Amino acid sequence: MQYTRLQSNLALLYQQQGNYKEAEAIYNSSISAIIKNPSKNKKTNPDYAHMIENLASLYVLMENYSGAEKLYLEALAIYDRKFDNRYSGYGLTSARLGALYLQQRKLGDAENHLINAEGIIRRTFGAQHPYSVDLQIQLGVLYWLKDDISKADNNFTMALDKSLEFVGRYFAPMSDTEKAMYWKTLQPRFEKYYAFTAAVGNEKITHNAFQYRLATKAMLLSGTTKVKAQILQSGDSKLIADYQTWLDQKGSLAHYYSMSQEDLEEQKVNLDSIERAANSLEKSLSEQSGLFNAAYNSTTPTVEEILAKLKNGEKAVELIHVTSGLDSNTAFLALVISPDKIEKVTLSNGDELDGKYFKLYRNLIRLKKADSYSYAKYWQPIDNLVGDAKKVYISLDGVYNQISINSLQVSENQYLLDKRSYVIVSSLRDLKSGSNTGSAQKKSASLFGNPQYGSSSIDPLPGTGKEVVAVKAILDNAGYGSMLKTGENASETTIKSIKDKGLVHIATHGFFVADPKGDQTSVFSIPLYNINENILLRSGLLMAGAGNKENGENSLTAADNGILTSYEVLNMNLDNTDLVVLSACETGLGDVMAGEGVFGLQRAFMVAGASNVIMSLWKVDDEATQKLMVLFYKNWLQSGDMENAFAKAQKEVKELYKHPYYWGSFVLLRN
16 A cells, blocks of 8 residues: 555645646556455545546546536545545535535535535534645635625625634744745635626725735735844843744744644644643733834734824825736736725736736837837726825835836826826835835935946946936935945845935845746856745845956855855845835846735845835936936935836926836835
């Protein structure tokens, strides 16, 4: 039997690789071997039932639905004879058969099997177990298809509430890798509800969708990683010991959560007792450390609290990339939030917005041509609900992270920049209505420009040297204490040592490796290792000495190799920094993840603590950039309002250079 199970694992490996024919042959060979065993009757043999169930799952992938159905039914009969129809394996198989019927739109059969499976699995694994929660999602889809919207919503919300309960209990202590692993399982549940909202959402459903979005937007990269490092490096032995014990308890709870009730009882695990101990220790840690309390005990605001923050003349827009509808098409759901209501609009052509329309937008920017298409495709349906609002807060998603909203052309002589004030925020969860005064009162700054790269293959940026000198003069006149580093002094080490600076301005090359291939190991002729393993190594800034890697003088593990990656930025201490300006080409690019934003420099600087980040979305013109930055700082220091100063600077540059190629690349993102 051991050999048969090894064969099963090999078949599963082929299945995961997409080699279905090879997997099918191995499964059939293993099934034949079990049947030939004279000591066991296949009609009561659980090993045989398990093997044919594996083959049935393969047949689902091969779209041999009739073959899969036959095998699932045979497996159910075996489990019923050997055990009974209350056996956990019977419930899991019934769930898989119900999912197959759901996929085939055999709704009556699907309902019978899914409801039966839900009862068995809830009893044997518990209502909080992932199997139970996923079944509720499937029941939600079932009733959505049956047009029973109330039942669909009830099942969806029960499942999502349990998912949020898991996140609240166990997510914060996890490493970023662990969070990503668990979120990969949880996220599709929420995406299904957003698709449900986009298709049939009434006022109640739309309200719920926004509440779930507030709870989950941009949750993977958070400040807890930095807090963990600060606690472990604090030197406080009691705090460190208590914190490590708490992490261990939370890790154990997350593991036990995936076990069945039978297994927990067999191992004599008392979940309530462990939970109480962890909660008691958490309370003690909150009393010992303000950092811990702020990072781990934050609560999600309610929808009503967000609405109350909006003033008259203000609205907010939550954009959601919808990928889990009833078909394979993608869409964008836009929730338009007013002080007294939430409205929705669905842009159903998500594939085109992600693909051909975005290519058209970027090409027209690059060629400096008029764009009479993009506003109509990306914003006009939303604009119709925004109405006459004077200020709009926007939480972006998907391809919208790569579009400069202000650059969209409304008419021949008007852009969205001219129409109203747009404030881009990382999440509406942290919405702060009103003016953004930024660090106008925190008069300290660090400026970096024109690094000496040490390589002829990296274009020098003498214009950035002039830029930072001009900015320093403006800041000095305003009474700032400014540190300026250029040439070989514009180093990675100096940037990473920044602390308690209200303003950080970095003018250098940015890089982003969009889609690393197996043999791709360099960018700007600089070797990059492990970029496939950590997406935050795919983006960064080139500082002094970066080109020395061409001559083998540095390695990626060196303390200062001239390559400041987003991963390194993540661990900087910028808690007192109100603005980071990344005055370089394409510093706003990174891996766009649904519901997470851009995993790149912008996100890294924000997790490090920066309250606002200015970055660019496409290659910038040196002269126009210098003018924009100088005008921004002058406007800001005069008015104290960061967003208005930035928009005013863009309008002033627009008077000199009409096309948004020159003034629209830079965007201001509020944390």
